Amino acid sequence: MPELIAKSAIDAGPVTKGGASLALMEPGPISSIALYAHGAEAGAKGLETLGLSFPAPGQSQENGAARILWTGRDQAFLIGAEAPAMEGAAITDQSDGWAAFSLSGAGVEDVLSRLVAVDVRLSAFAPGQVVRTGLNHMPMILRRASAEAFEIYTFRSMARSAWHELEEVMGQLAARGTLKS
Amino acid sequence: MRLTCPLCGSRDRREFYYYGADTYLNRPAPDAPMAAWDDYLHLRDNPAGVTRDLWYHEQGCAQWLKVTRNTVTHEISAVELVAGPAAGGKGASE
Numbered sequence: 001m002p003e004l005i006a007k008s009a010i011d012a013g014p015v016t017k018g019g020a021s022l023a024l025m026e027p028g029p030i031s032s033i034a035l036y037a038h039g040a041e042a043g044a045k046g047l048e049t050l051g052l053s054f055p056a057p058g059q060s061q062e063n064g065a066a067r068i069l070w071t072g073r074d075q076a077f078l079i080g081a082e083a084p085a086m087e088g089a090a091i092t093d094q095s096d097g098w099a100a101f102s103l104s105g106a107g108v109e110d111v112l113s114r115l116v117a118v119d120v121r122l123s124a125f126a127p128g129q130v131v132r133t134g135l136n137h138m139p140m141i142l143r144r145a146s147a148e149a150f151e152i153y154t155f156r157s158m159a160r161s162a163w164h165e166l167e168e169v170m171g172q173l174a175a176r177g178t179l180k181s
Numbered sequence: 182m183r184l185t186c187p188l189c190g191s192r193d194r195r196e197f198y199y200y201g202a203d204t205y206l207n208r209p210a211p212d213a214p215m216a217a218w219d220d221y222l223h224l225r226d227n228p229a230g231v232t233r234d235l236w237y238h239e240q241g242c243a244q245w246l247k248v249t250r251n252t253v254t255h256e257i258s259a260v261e262l263v264a265g266p267a268a269g270g271k272g273a274s275e
């Protein structure tokens with residue numbers, strides 16, 4: 001087989017504006033795990049081998065580099081580890097379909113609040129929680145990694161738009177910050 | 182307007198696609214009389230009060246939802262999954 005050269009979704013370096021930093025992530029393999037009807041038990045056995053279990057709605061789990069994010073009814077994305085051989089679920093390789101960004105810093109909530117119509121404050125959105133919603137009009141999976149860091153997963157074909165939207169808002173907030181002081 | 186998706190929680194109306202009356206869930210048998218099919222496809226009530234309709238959580242979990250709401254007071258009294266409870270969700274795997 002020919003040796004293919006992996007390219008990132010977009011050619012963009014890390015950028016910091018105001019209180020937020022945006023960077024490309026290399027999350028590794030991404031697999032959709034969609035449980036069959038009555039597949040929960042068998043699916044759980046497969047995930048056990050990675051030290052993970054199927055996440056409850058809106059939740060995620062982490063074990064080393066492997067993460068599993070709830071993405072829908074009876075569906076989760078396994079990220080950062082190859083999917084184990086498992087019964088009870090349809091496994092689809094999605095690695096090439098997604099772009100992942102990390103957004104971090106004290107100003108993350110302000111940035112996201114301008115683009116996302118869910119409550120991203122720490123009181124309503126704890127570390128480890130996941131929502132599937134829109135980044136402006138683009139589909140997005142959003143996971144809070146810590147108090148001041150989010151992971152953003154969006155369609156790879158929309159990576160440039162998503163990056164642009166985020167960087168614009170970061171710039172606007174940074175400009176606003178200079179007015180205040 | 183906000184809908185509380187049973188899976189995703191309270192979300193803005195813009196995340197949802199409106200489909201129409203929940204009549205669509207009661208598809209007649211293939212050999213049902215023409216009148217039943219006519220009713221299913223074309224005839225809808227227009228109640229002043231409680232109504233039930235289908236919404237799709239397009240920019241969320243991609244589930245069809247049955248929403249019970251009041252057209253007079255705008256109160257939303259129930260939002261349920263058309264597909265039923267999730268096998269791997271809360272209560273099943275915990």
Ligand SMILES: [Zn+2]
Nearest residue numbers: 186189241242
């Ligand atoms: Zn939903």
